[in-house]
Amino acid sequence: MENLPEDRPITCRDTTWLVSAARDGELDEAGHAALQKHIADCPFCREASQQFTDLFRSLDLLLGNDRPK
Numbered sequence: 274m275e276n277l278p279e280d281r282p283i284t285c286r287d288t289t290w291l292v293s294a295a296r297d298g299e300l301d302e303a304g305h306a307a308l309q310k311h312i313a314d315c316p317f318c319r320e321a322s323q324q325f326t327d328l329f330r331s332l333d334l335l336l337g338n339d340r341p342k
């Protein structure tokens with residue numbers, strides 16, 4: 274996966290795949306930092322990422338898929 278450019282803040286659109294990548298363990302430290310920074314400043318993405326996390330957890334339960342993070 275390509276690294277995020279460090280000279281631009283991530284957008285709300287980026288958050289979607291960043292949360293997904295983070296969940297799959299594909300996000301590097303800079304990506305995590307950028308995601309957390311955006312979430313700290315953006316109530317919408319904070320809510321959205323929480324719902325993503327809950328949704329994925331529900332899917333794992335439904336599918337019996339409890340692979341480690």
Ligand SMILES: [Zn+2]
Binds near residue numbers: 285288311318
């Ligand atoms: Zn946002």
